[in-house]
Amino acid sequence: MNASFGLLGSLELRHPYFADGLLRGGRFVLPEDTAALLRAGRLQPRLRDGVWHLLLERLGTQPRIALRDGTTLWIGVRPEGAALEHVTLPLVGAGHAAFLGNATDFARLDAPVPVRLASGIHALPLAAATRPLTVRLRSRDDTVIAQITVQSDEPSVGLDLRALPAGLYQAEEDDGGAPPRSTQLLLHPALHAHGVPIVVGLRLSAALYAAAQPPAWHVDFVAAAQPLEYYLVARNFGANEFDQLRVRDEGFGDDGRPEIPFDRIEQAALDPALDLTPALMGAEPGARVALFRSRAPVARRERPPRRLQLARNNDVLIDHLPQPDASRAKSQFVIHLSKP
Numbered sequence: 001m002n003a004s005f006g007l008l009g010s011l012e013l014r015h016p017y018f019a020d021g022l023l024r025g026g027r028f029v030l031p032e033d034t035a036a037l038l039r040a041g042r043l044q045p046r047l048r049d050g051v052w053h054l055l056l057e058r059l060g061t062q063p064r065i066a067l068r069d070g071t072t073l074w075i076g077v078r079p080e081g082a083a084l085e086h087v088t089l090p091l092v093g094a095g096h097a098a099f100l101g102n103a104t105d106f107a108r109l110d111a112p113v114p115v116r117l118a119s120g121i122h123a124l125p126l127a128a129a130t131r132p133l134t135v136r137l138r139s140r141d142d143t144v145i146a147q148i149t150v151q152s153d154e155p156s157v158g159l160d161l162r163a164l165p166a167g168l169y170q171a172e173e174d175d176g177g178a179p180p181r182s183t184q185l186l187l188h189p190a191l192h193a194h195g196v197p198i199v200v201g202l203r204l205s206a207a208l209y210a211a212a213q214p215p216a217w218h219v220d221f222v223a224a225a226q227p228l229e230y231y232l233v234a235r236n237f238g239a240n241e242f243d244q245l246r247v248r249d250e251g252f253g254d255d256g257r258p259e260i261p262f263d264r265i266e267q268a269a270l271d272p273a274l275d276l277t278p279a280l281m282g283a284e285p286g287a288r289v290a291l292f293r294s295r296a297p298v299a300r301r302e303r304p305p306r307r308l309q310l311a312r313n314n315d316v317l318i319d320h321l322p323q324p325d326a327s328r329a330k331s332q333f334v335i336h337l338s339k340p
Contacts, residue, residue: 003064005044007214008056011200013079015221017087017326019302023221024050025084029076031190033166041067041204054202056209063209071204072101074166074188076196077219083326087300089222091198099168099186100219101201106208107215109200115168115184117199119192123156124183130175135159138170145169161187168201225297226331228260228308230321231276232290233283236339244312245337247292247321251307260298260305265291281334298331300324310335 015023030038030045038045042057042065052075057064079088091098092114100109116122126133135157137146145164150157159171166188174180191199198219208215234242252259267278267289278289298305304323309316317337324331 003057003059005055005057008043008054009202009208009215009217010054011052011075011202011217011219012050013077013221014218015088015223017221017223017300017302022050023079023084025080026050027078027080028052029078029191029194029196031074031076031188031194033190034073034075037067037071037073041065041071066206066209067204069205072167073202073204074191075200075202076191076194077198077200078194078196079198079221081326086324086329087224087326089224091219091221097186097196098198099184099201100198101203102215102217103201103203106203106205107211107217109217109219112198112219113184115186115199117192117195118159118161118169118185118187119189120160120162122159122161122185122187124159124171124185125156126150126154126173127181128173128175129153130177134174134176136172136174136180137161138172140168140170142170159185161185223299223301225299227296228262228294228298229330229332230262230292230310231281231332231334232292232310232337233278233281233334234288234337234339235284235286237288237337239288241312242288242290245290245317246311248309248311249305249307250309251305255306257305260308261295262292263295265293276332276334282336300326300331302326 013023013026014021028047044055046053046055091112096114097117098112099115100112102109104110131151131153133150135148135150136144137159139145148157164187169185169187171183171185172180186199200219230247232245247262249260270291275291281289283289307319308321310318310321322333
């Protein structure tokens with residue numbers, strides 16, 4: 001019987017910032033233990049148009065080799081592009097990597113869990129100030145692997161992980177009072193060395209091998225949202241003329257989205273601690289200043305809202321106000337108007 005390769009599953013990075021919802025600028029890091037498993041299981045990774053595909057060699061409808069149930073493929077994910085940080089909310093808190101696995105359902109990834117990547121002797125920061133303090137290391141099935149009593153006021157404790165297999169562990173701080181504090185550790189020396197911000201653990205199973213439809217696993221990013229801010233600096237405008245200026249949304253119908261209302265904030269009401277000062281706006285002495293700020297944050301998008309207009313009564317002065325792209329940290333613009 002001839003062997004052939006078919007799709008076992010795919011992994012993609014989804015980001016609502018991009019028009020088609022797909023983040024193509026991502027690097028998938030395969031550590032050597034995962035690469036060895038792929039070779040042993042007659043599995044081949046392929047990256048096409050930003051999507052990571054996992055191909056399986058089959059004899060007829062059956063896998064040529066089926067790896068043991070519960071075998072985990074560890075994949076590091078590094079979104080590429082320095083400007084992405086301006087349009088992306090972190091998956092987890094600062095100082096942690098995000099772990100996503102398919103242990104609950106072979107066909108989908110669970111919500112991201114904050115973990116600390118660990119390797120060898122791991123320095124665990126201690127949150128509790130009470131001493132003595134008991135630190136326990138637990139396996140995924142809640143078995144206590146090691147226990148240390150900390151007597152000194154050292155800010156961290158060393159956990160010897162060198163003899164343990166790669167995987168998820170839990171470090172627990174117990175000061176005898178409040179419920180123990182827990183820290184999720186992901187032990188993987190190679191991924192720790194790479195410093196990847198995201199780790200995907202794909203668990204192989206009989207259900208996955210037998211699936212009629214290859215699962216499309218995906219990591220879902222969330223676009224950052226900020227108020228749109230237009231600082232208006234007008235020279236040689238009378239008070240009445242300046243008061244007639246407005247920023248309005250005339251494109252929501254064509255875009256099929258909710259209207260973006262803007263509030264007008266006069267110069268006297270600007271907060272110097274939060275808002276731009278006239279000097280930073282480049283306002284000359286005597287110029288009139290106002291801020292038009294969207295009433296609610298607006299999600300950052302590769303294709304931004306159209307026809308945000310600057311108008312005076314029924315006269316459109318600017319039909320399409322500028323919009324931030326991914327390289328811009330803030331949705332903030334200064335518009336200068338001048339009359340002879």
